Amino acid sequence: MKEKNWKASTLAIGTVIGAAVGALSAYILIQRAEADKSKPKLTAGEGVQVGLSVLGLLRLISGIGSD
Numbered sequence: 001m002k003e004k005n006w007k008a009s010t011l012a013i014g015t016v017i018g019a020a021v022g023a024l025s026a027y028i029l030i031q032r033a034e035a036d037k038s039k040p041k042l043t044a045g046e047g048v049q050v051g052l053s054v055l056g057l058l059r060l061i062s063g064i065g066s067d
Contacts, residue, residue, distance in 0.1 A: 029042075
């Protein structure tokens, strides 16, 4: 039973952290757009950069503790 408990806790914490980071990212994007007095937009190049950064972060996280 303990095995399910730590899995559920890890999943819940990861979900909350992911949602918080996503909300903060959207807030920063909105603030930048308001400062420029324009609508928020993400170019294709920026989208690729964000995607690759997320993949790099996931790779880093998956390598934690696997020595």
